[in-house]
Amino acid sequence: MTQLDTAPARPGRKRDHTRDPEILNAALDVLAETGYDRMTVDMVATRAKAGKATLYRRWPSKAELVIDAVACLKVGDRDAPLPDTGSLREDLVSQIKPHSIDDGQRKLRIMTGLASMLSTSPELARTANETIVRPRIERNLALFERAVERGEIEPGLDLELIAGLSTALAANRMLLEGKPVDRDFLVGVIDAVVLPALGIRADIPA
CATH class of the missing domain: 1.10.10.60 (Homeodomain-like)
Known part of the structure; x- marks a missing residue:
């Protein structure tokens, strides 16, 4: 040796x-x-x-x-404190900030880039859902549930379904229509789609 x-x-x-x-x-x-x-x-x-x-x-x-x-995709404001204005509309609108709009548009472009692979990679589809889609839905759900507790929303609605509406409409606008997802659009979705789906009349400030 x-x-x-x-x-x-x-x-x-x-x-x-x-x-x-x-x-x-x-x-x-x-x-x-x-x-x-x-x-x-x-x-x-x-x-x-x-x-x-x-x-x-x-x-x-x-x-x-x-x-x-x-x-490892950053999840934006997922861990930021939820707004608590006493009004669901104001809580939802207060989450629309310039950096959150930019972050959301980047994530939508990433989802578009992944489209060809999502159907063949369950692991990637699950990961993309957890980092891109679920954080926003979970924040909306938390705001909705608090609104139910204070009597602003009637119980029994499909909150999970409604919580995903804004993300779905933003994706459609940006990816299929090629239009910007800006503050005016997001506020419009809240007033014309989300709040009516929850049985709330939007008292839009003059």
């Missing part, structure tokens, strides 16, 4: 994950711009100013990179 045979094995080089958030954010940007089918790992590496080999060591396939990127 040689000295080489008996020498202790050198520990493997530790991978540096400090740039992972930057790389994953670059992947989301490329995905939103090009869609999954046209997206390449080279594009992500160029956007993140990282070596392609570095990405492949961390994510052996484009699919794995995209799933991780979507899983």
